Amino acid sequence: LAKTTQPISMDSYEGQEVNITCSHNNIATNDYITWYQQFPSQGPRFIIQGYKTKVTNEVASLFIPADRKSSTLSLPRVSLSDTAVYYCLVGDDRSADGLTFGKGTHLIIQP
Amino acid sequence: GAVVSQHPSWVICKSGTSVKIECRSLDFQATTMFWYRQFPKQSLMLMATSNEGSKATYEQGVEKDKFLINHASLTLSTLTVTSAHPEDSSFYICSASLQGGEQYFGPGTRLTVT
Numbered sequence: 001l002a003k004t005t006q007p008i009s010m011d012s013y014e015g016q017e018v019n020i021t022c023s024h025n026n027i028a029t030n031d032y033i034t035w036y037q038q039f040p041s042q043g044p045r046f047i048i049q050g051y052k053t054k055v056t057n058e059v060a061s062l063f064i065p066a067d068r069k070s071s072t073l074s075l076p077r078v079s080l081s082d083t084a085v086y087y088c089l090v091g092d093d094r095s096a097d098g099l100t101f102g103k104g105t106h107l108i109i110q111p
Numbered sequence: 112g113a114v115v116s117q118h119p120s121w122v123i124c125k126s127g128t129s130v131k132i133e134c135r136s137l138d139f140q141a142t143t144m145f146w147y148r149q150f151p152k153q154s155l156m157l158m159a160t161s162n163e164g165s166k167a168t169y170e171q172g173v174e175k176d177k178f179l180i181n182h183a184s185l186t187l188s189t190l191t192v193t194s195a196h197p198e199d200s201s202f203y204i205c206s207a208s209l210q211g212g213e214q215y216f217g218p219g220t221r222l223t224v225t
Contacts, residue, residue: 043115087154098157101156
């Protein structure tokens with residue numbers, strides 16, 4: 001599985017757009033990029049997944065450049081409840097293997 | 112989306128006793144279930160992978176005789192922490208997937224060994 005690198009922590013304010021970038025220089029051809037959100041004492045929650053270019057859902061957008069060596073999770077107009085740890089994972093979506101979580105990014109939203 | 116439950120949500124036990132944690136996929140049949148462990152302020156670490164009807168595959172460094180995993184049906188996997196010690200206190204999280212697809216995570220079980 002490709003290793004990922006994310007900032008350890010970030011902070012922002014309510015109503016702002018937050019962008020969290022993840023580096024994955026060794027991403028393989030079959031690998032997808034998936035982001036999870038985790039609140040304290042809860043299991044991770046799927047946010048978004050993409051392979052290339054841009055993916056958008058009701059929660060976030062995921063921007064992936066052509067070389068796919070990085071990706072950026074964009075959270076529009078964050079609120080206090082978006083304070084959480086965000087994990088970027090890279091792997092073959094069809095794999096039956098368990099997931100390898102990196103250290104994640106602790107996002108703190110202030111009023 | 113698919114729902115995975117865990118029971119209990121938290122448990123406190125005395126050192127030397129065994130604790131069983133259940134993981135259930137509520138609205139789908141999970142061919143594969145995974146068990147993760149998360150210590151405070153750390154990331155999730157995969158402990159083992161279990162497929163229905165077969166023995167679990169443990170990650171390096173995880174004692175299979177201490178962490179007994181049973182995946183008897185397509186909707187239930189159990190993790191039993193045998194002879195628990197304070198260092199086993201952690202947050203245990205399961206996930207379930209259907210034929211190698213997306214993993215759906217349970218809410219986690221907080222184990223405290225006194």
